[in-house]
Amino acid sequence: MKVDKSVLKQIGLKTLNTIIPVLIAFAIGSIVILFAKENPLNIYFILFDRSFFRIQGFLKTLHYAGPLILAGLAIALSFKSGLFNMGIEGQIVSAGFVVAVLGYRWQSLPSITLIPLLLVSGILVGVLVALLPAFLKARYNVNEMVVTLLLNYAIVQILEYLTSNVFRDPSSGYVSTNMIGQSAIMTRLLGSKLTLFFFVVIIVFVIFYIIFNHSKLGFEITAMGKNRFFAEATGMRIQKKIMIIMLTSGALAGLAGAGWMLSEKFSYTLDFSGTPGLGWDGMLIALLGSHSPIGILIAGIFYAVLKTGSSNIAIFTNVPAEIIVLLQALIVLFLSLKSILKIKPIPVGKLFQRKEKS
Amino acid sequence: MEIIKTIGLTKKFGDFIANDNIDLIVEKGEIKAIVGENGAGKSTLMNMLYGLLKPTAGEIFIRGENVHFDSPNDAINKGIGMVHQHFKLVPSLTISENVMLGIEIDKKIIVGKHSFSMPSIDHKRESKVVQALIDRFQFGLNATDVVKNLSIGAKQKVEILKMLYRNVEIVIFDEPTAVLTPQEIEAFFKTMRELKQQGKSIILITHKLQEVMEVSDSVTVIKQGKIIGNRITKDTSNKELARMMIGREVLLRVEKHYQDYSEKPIIYEVNNLSTKNHEGINVVNGINFFLREGEILGIAGVEGNGQTELLDLLTGLLKSTSGTVRFLGKDITNEWPDTLRLEKIAFIPEDRYEQGLCTDMSIGENIIAGYHGNLDVCKNGILISKKIAEKRNRLIKNYDIRVSDCEGKVSSLSGGNAQKIIISREFDADPLLLIAAQPTRGVDIGAIEFIHQSLLNIQKNGKSILLISSELSEIMSLADRIAVIYKGQIIGEVSGKDASREEIGYLMAGILERSHENES
Ligand SMILES: Nc1ncnc2c1ncn2[C@@H]1O[C@H](COP(=O)(O)OP(=O)(O)OP(=O)(O)O)[C@@H](O)[C@H]1O
Ligand SMILES: [Mg+2]
Numbered sequence: 001m002k003v004d005k006s007v008l009k010q011i012g013l014k015t016l017n018t019i020i021p022v023l024i025a026f027a028i029g030s031i032v033i034l035f036a037k038e039n040p041l042n043i044y045f046i047l048f049d050r051s052f053f054r055i056q057g058f059l060k061t062l063h064y065a066g067p068l069i070l071a072g073l074a075i076a077l078s079f080k081s082g083l084f085n086m087g088i089e090g091q092i093v094s095a096g097f098v099v100a101v102l103g104y105r106w107q108s109l110p111s112i113t114l115i116p117l118l119l120v121s122g123i124l125v126g127v128l129v130a131l132l133p134a135f136l137k138a139r140y141n142v143n144e145m146v147v148t149l150l151l152n153y154a155i156v157q158i159l160e161y162l163t164s165n166v167f168r169d170p171s172s173g174y175v176s177t178n179m180i181g182q183s184a185i186m187t188r189l190l191g192s193k194l195t196l197f198f199f200v201v202i203i204v205f206v207i208f209y210i211i212f213n214h215s216k217l218g219f220e221i222t223a224m225g226k227n228r229f230f231a232e233a234t235g236m237r238i239q240k241k242i243m244i245i246m247l248t249s250g251a252l253a254g255l256a257g258a259g260w261m262l263s264e265k266f267s268y269t270l271d272f273s274g275t276p277g278l279g280w281d282g283m284l285i286a287l288l289g290s291h292s293p294i295g296i297l298i299a300g301i302f303y304a305v306l307k308t309g310s311s312n313i314a315i316f317t318n319v320p321a322e323i324i325v326l327l328q329a330l331i332v333l334f335l336s337l338k339s340i341l342k343i344k345p346i347p348v349g350k351l352f353q354r355k356e357k358s
Numbered sequence: 359m360e361i362i363k364t365i366g367l368t369k370k371f372g373d374f375i376a377n378d379n380i381d382l383i384v385e386k387g388e389i390k391a392i393v394g395e396n397g398a399g400k401s402t403l404m405n406m407l408y409g410l411l412k413p414t415a416g417e418i419f420i421r422g423e424n425v426h427f428d429s430p431n432d433a434i435n436k437g438i439g440m441v442h443q444h445f446k447l448v449p450s451l452t453i454s455e456n457v458m459l460g461i462e463i464d465k466k467i468i469v470g471k472h473s474f475s476m477p478s479i480d481h482k483r484e485s486k487v488v489q490a491l492i493d494r495f496q497f498g499l500n501a502t503d504v505v506k507n508l509s510i511g512a513k514q515k516v517e518i519l520k521m522l523y524r525n526v527e528i529v530i531f532d533e534p535t536a537v538l539t540p541q542e543i544e545a546f547f548k549t550m551r552e553l554k555q556q557g558k559s560i561i562l563i564t565h566k567l568q569e570v571m572e573v574s575d576s577v578t579v580i581k582q583g584k585i586i587g588n589r590i591t592k593d594t595s596n597k598e599l600a601r602m603m604i605g606r607e608v609l610l611r612v613e614k615h616y617q618d619y620s621e622k623p624i625i626y627e628v629n630n631l632s633t634k635n636h637e638g639i640n641v642v643n644g645i646n647f648f649l650r651e652g653e654i655l656g657i658a659g660v661e662g663n664g665q666t667e668l669l670d671l672l673t674g675l676l677k678s679t680s681g682t683v684r685f686l687g688k689d690i691t692n693e694w695p696d697t698l699r700l701e702k703i704a705f706i707p708e709d710r711y712e713q714g715l716c717t718d719m720s721i722g723e724n725i726i727a728g729y730h731g732n733l734d735v736c737k738n739g740i741l742i743s744k745k746i747a748e749k750r751n752r753l754i755k756n757y758d759i760r761v762s763d764c765e766g767k768v769s770s771l772s773g774g775n776a777q778k779i780i781i782s783r784e785f786d787a788d789p790l791l792l793i794a795a796q797p798t799r800g801v802d803i804g805a806i807e808f809i810h811q812s813l814l815n816i817q818k819n820g821k822s823i824l825l826i827s828s829e830l831s832e833i834m835s836l837a838d839r840i841a842v843i844y845k846g847q848i849i850g851e852v853s854g855k856d857a858s859r860e861e862i863g864y865l866m867a868g869i870l871e872r873s874h875e876n877e878s
Contacts (some may be wrong), residue, residue, distance in 0.1 A: 216731055216739050223727065226718045232675060233705070233713035234728035235696030 014290055018299075021334030022288075029327045036319045043323070046316050047309035057312075059192035061304045063263070066201040067092075069300035070256035071282025073208055074249045076291040080212075081245050082225040083137070087148030088253045089279025090155040091129045093272055095122035095257030097159050100177045100268035101167055103261065107181020114183050119200070119258050126254020127247045129155070134246030138239040144246065152279075163268055177268040186263045197259040204255065209293040221245060253279065284328065287335050303328075360422070361386040361528060361559050362407065362438075367416035369402050371770065374762035376402040378583040380416070384528070389550060389560045391570040391591070394580035395603055395802045396774025397760035400563050403580070404530050407561075408440040409433035420528075439521030440530040443537065443773065443800070444711065445513050449506035454481070454488035456505055457519050463487070491523055495552055509662060511542030518549065529553060530561045533773065535569060536800045539661045539828055547573050565774070565802050567596045579603055604804040611835050612810040616855040619838060622650040625822055626791055631681035632846075633671055641667045643846035644681070649791070654813070654823040656837030656854065660866050661828050664846035666708060669795050669826060673705045674698050675713075685791065699728060704789035706780055706797050708826075714780040717769040721761060722750040724768050725783050749786075757782040758808070774801040781809055785816070792816060795826040810836060830862060844868045 030040030051057040071088055078085035099122045106114055133151065136142035160175075169178040186195035212218045220241060223231040232238055256278060265272055273279065285303050289295025310324035362384040369377040376399045384390045392400050405411040407418065409427030418425050420436050427433045430440070447456050462479045485501040492499050497515045499508075505516060514534060521529055531550075535543045550560055550573060562574060570577055571591060579587045579602045587602050600608040626649040635641045642664045649655050659665055670676035672683065674695040682691045685701055693701075707713035715724050726735050726746055735745045754764060759778045761771060768776055777800055784792065794813070798806045813823060813836060827833050833840055837854040842865035850865040 210740070214740050214743075216736050216741060219723065219730055219741055223716055223719065223723075227712075227716040229712045230714070230716040230727070233673065233695060233707055235674075235694065235699050237694060237696065 014295075018288055018290060018295070018335070021337070022331055024334050025327050025330035028330055029323060032323060032326060033319055038317055038319050043313060043317055043319055046312055048305060050312045050316075051305045051308040056192055057308065059190060059194040061301060061308050062198050063193040063195065063304075064307050065300045065304035066198045066263070067256040067260045067278050068281055068285055068303055069201055069205060069297060070252050070259070071278050072285035072289060072296040072300050073205070073293065074252035074256070075282045075286035076289070076293070076296055077208075077212075077221070077252070078245055078249045079286060080225050080291050081221040081241070082228065083242060083245055083249075084145040085130065085133070085148055085246055085249045086145050087130065087133060087151050087279075088249070088282050089273065089277045090148070090152035091126040091250045091253035092257035092260070092278050093159060094129050094155055095125040095254035096261045096265065096272050097162070097177070097268045098122070098125045099258045099261045100180055100265075103180030103184035103266075104178040107183055109183060111183045114181075115186060115262060118184060118262060119255060122258020122261070123251045123254045126250040126252070126257065128250075129254075130246050130250025134243050134250075137246065138242040159268070160270060163270065167268075169267065172267075175270055179267045180262070184262060185266060186259075193264075195263040197263040200255075200259065204252070205293065205297060212293050217244070253282075256282075284332055284335075288331070359386040360384070361420065362561075363419040363422075364407075365417045365419070367403070367406060367418065368414045369399070369406060369411060370414045371762050375583050376762070377406070377413075380580075380583075380585055382578060382585065383588075384559055384561060385576075386559055387554060387557055388575040389554055389562060389573055391562045391564065391574035391577045392580060393564065393567065393570060393577060393599060393603055395582075395760075396778070396800075396805060397772040398580045398603075399583040400580055401532055401772060404440060404532055404561065404563065407433065407438060408530060409438075434521075434524050434526060437525070437527035438530065439524060439526035439528065440532065441514065441517045441521065441534060443533045445517055447505050447513060447516055450504065452485070452502050452504050453492075453499055453508075453516050453519070454485040454501040456516055457488050457491075457501075457523050458484050459520075461524075488519065488523070491519060495519075495522065495549065495556075497549070509542070510537050511539070511545060514538070514542075514546065515549065518553075522553075526558070528559045528561070530563075532563045533565070533800055534562070535564055535566060540830065541660065543569070565800065565806075567599050567803065570599065571596060581605070600803055603802065608803050608807055611831075612807065612814060614814060614835060616838065619650045619653045622652055624648045625651050625686055626824070627682075627684045628672070629682045629684070631668075631671060631678055631683065633667055633676055633678050635667065640679075641846050642671060642678075645843075645846070645848055647841055647848055647851075649822045649824060651822060652817055652820045653839070654817055654825055654837045654854075656833035656840045657824070657826045657843055657848075658830060658833050658840055658862055658866060659828075659843035663843050665795070665826055665828075665843060667846075668843070669708060669793070672793055672824070673707070695728075696731075699787070702787075702790040704784040704787045704792050706784050706792070706794040708795040710777050710780060710799070715768050715776055717776075718767060720767055721754075721764060721771070721779065722746045724779050725750050725753055728783070729787055753779075753782040753786060757785075758805075774805060777801050778805065781812075785812055789821065791822050791824065793824045793826075796828065797825070798827075798829070798832060806832075830859065834859070834862070842866055 026044065033040040033043050051061045071092065074088050075085070099118050102121055103118055106117070109117070129151070133144045133147040136147055137144040163177055164175045167177045169176050186197050188195055220231065220236045223236060224238060224241060228238070260278065261268070281303060285296055285299045288299035288302070306324050306327060310321040313319055313323060314321035360383050362382065364380055364382045367377055367380040367382070368375065380403055382403070394400050402411060406413050409430045409432050420438065425436055448459065463483050467474045489501040492501060497519070499512060499515060505513060508516070518529065534546060538546060553560060564570060574591045577589045577591055577594060577599060578585055579599060581603060628645055628647050631642060631645045632640055633642045645668060647655065657665065667676060671678055674693055674697070677692050682689060684690065685703065690698065690701060711717060716727070726749065730736060730741065735742055735749060750764060753759070754761060757778050759775050759782065761775065763770065768779060771779070781797065798809050801809065817823060825833060825837055834854065834857060839851055840854050840857055840862060841848045841851045842862060844866065845868065849868065849870060852861055
């Protein structure tokens with residue numbers, strides 16, 4: 001019983017640590033809302049009531065939460081091991097783009113084969129994009145944060161070029177690829193925006209949860225993130241693990257991009273991933289969820305509430321939808337105040353010295 | 359004069375009482391030794407005196423003044439300094455920069471009668487001031503040397519300098535000698551006596567009773583959080599202190615039965631092994647040795663002669679530039695650590711907090727680390743928490759590891775008990791070969807007896823042990839053969855049974871001729 005108490009206390013403290021920054025953000029947000037001569041409580045009520053407590057709104061929220069949860073997991077996986085995969089955004093848009101092109105090319109295939117095929121393609125693209133930084137880190141200890149960050153910009157440029165030239169849909173009034181075929185579109189369920197994709201996310205989540213908390217791999221990832229030298233000395237193959245982690249992280253991002261394409265966007269446009277972008281949203285979600293799977297699930301849904309709620313606020317009140325962006329920014333600010341100090345990158349271990357000599 | 363006095367000082371961690379009504383008195387100008395088993399509460403007491411921990415109850419008086427510390431800064435302001443076993447220095451800075459960290463001297467511009475501080479540091483003046491301090495205490499250091507190039511003993515002096523510069527009256531040393539070589543320990547004692555002569559008071563925590571007898575003025579024995587006795591050093595003995603600490607007679611040296619292994623098969627063979635360090639120097643330079651079944655080979659040597667690199671080579675953390683390692687006829691040169699474990703070679707690493715343990719993970723997780731893929735705790739890649747807890751509880755019991763909360767993290771363990779986690783993990787793996795480096799560093803005499811006895815039991819079961827230790831007495835009481843490492847080479851070997859300290863001492867100093875004379 002004593003054990004349970006201390007564990008509960010820890011969980012409680014952790015939750016408090018995340019909830020307080022969110023509350024502060026909302027409190028500051030209310031000041032801004034007051035300037036718009038609206039009642040903050042009323043605004044927040046609309047925000048949550050319409051996108052969380054009403055069934056249709058809730059299903060819509062879940063729909064938006066899907067890719068966000070995947071992006072959050074992708075970030076958490078790498079950060080927890082002490083690696084900084086900042087390339088989630090690039091991996092998501094690359095996967096989205098390729099899936100858009102293939103979804104158009106292969107549209108003669110029936111849904112039952114096409115959709116799984118496209119999801120797998122998305123995963124592969126995510127893995128492929130992650131391959132370069134993963135290899136450079138594992139083999140030469142090149143800083144993965146720099147490589148993945150820079151790669152994002154390169155990818156956005158390349159995709160912009162491809163979308164506006166080679167793969168442009170000439171009949172479309174704006175820069176966009178051809179729309180994916182009807183058979184590639186995931187059907188909506190229960191008369192809402194929700195598709196089967198959300199259930200794919202849930203399955204991935206469950207697998208992930210088990211791996212993270214109960215598996216040998218999860219144990220090694222944690223050990224790696226906490227004490228690199230210890231992990232090496234107790235026989236965990238860091239180089240191999242760096243590859244596995246970076247590529248899995250890429251796979252999750254790829255799946256997010258593919259799902260977003262097949263369940264929401266249907267063609268690749270330059271604002272495919274929105275602002276600031278699903279990958280960056282994922283970072284906030286991982287932070288909010290303190291890099292734990294359950295935390296990320298909750299944070300992903302919370303974040304989706306904000307996202308869907310923002311349009312409701314614009315429709316039903318005088319407060320501009322940008323209030324949500326402000327809230328998001330404030331949350332990041334207050335969360336990072338505590339997190340900056342906590343996450344530390346993995347130092348160069350002895351095995352890298354060993355590697356140099358080979 | 360009583361410079362420190364505590365009344366009823368108590369510290370609880372949850373329900374666990376780590377310090378129970380401690381009434382400690384330290385006289386001005388004395389060297390006070392504090393001894394006790396692992397987990398007795400010595401570090402906890404010191405951490406309260408140094409403002410790192412807050413007492414649950416009780417009072418602290420410094421020079422008769424009742425004080426309440428919120429941080430080490432408060433303690434330093436009242437003249438109490440502490441040197442931790444794990445140094446807190448910045449390796450890339452010079453000695454003087456480290457000493458001045460946080461209280462740098464700024465450059466001044468003098469215009470007429472006024473002087474203005476510049477936003478840059480006056481390095482010249484800093485090193486001059488620090489050098490003066492070094493000379494005053496005869497530390498024999500150079501203020502402009504970069505800390506990362508210093509030996510451990512010199513780093514410790516830098517820590518002491520940091521305290522002296524901040525004008526402390528009382529210096530606390532928590533197991534200062536555990537990481538020092540015998541020569542460095544001598545120098546350290548000299549430093550302590552020097553400090554004492556200058557009127558400083560010293561608290562010394564150590565597990566080596568010999569040191570207590572040699573250097574202290576009075577001793578306080580702590581057991582399970584309580585003071586169970588105070589003695590004037592010259593009125594007590596090793597034996598009495600040991601009995602007070604442990605509550606029974608302790609064998610200060612285990613019984614070993616020597617036997618002839620020359621007929622036994624060779625199971626481990628290292629041939630011409632070499633590796634270079636960053637600067638391209640051969641730190642391990644053609645090492646040769648072998649181990650027979652059931653034999654204990656000790657490697658003695660002054661620290662810094664390639665032991666660390668040799669160990670990294672043998673445990674798969676460093677790649678060799680030439681040479682081979684063979685185990686049971688198989689070539690295992692440059693194999694990875696996990697492969698070596700599968701071959702049933704177990705390791706006790708030199709640096710417990712860096713390689714042996716992850717302090718930020720639980721006791722259970724640490725106890726399975728390295729063996730976490732084994733079938734007893736892991737099925738199909740999934741770890742079974744129930745089995746882990748069972749293994750943890752079994753080892754805690756069998757190895758008498760004192761924990762305040764078995765679900766807790768390793769960071770909540772005392773230093774010696776943390777070491778016992780590694781010992782229990784590696785012994786429990788039932789290896790064919792155990793490579794043990796400094797296995798008893800920081801553990802109490804009772805536990806040393808236990809670990810030494812266990813090592814001999816492993817040997818009795820026909821297993822072999824490679825023992826690397828800077829503790830000469832440890833090697834001499836356990837090893838069948840003693841090889842001496844000097845400048846990356848094995849420069850000589852003596853039989854453990856009739857080795858003399860002098861003989862090994864000469865070899866450790868790199869003097870060959872003498873030992874040849876003795877042999878012939
Ligand atoms: N932060 C903590 N949380 C819980 N328990 C703790 C904590 N710090 C110390 N303890 C417990 O208090 C007891 C005393 O620990 P302490 O470190 O003072 O021992 P010690 O006498 O210094 O032992 P050693 O000789 O092994 O260093 C131990 O049982 C330890 O597990
Ligand atoms: Mg201690």
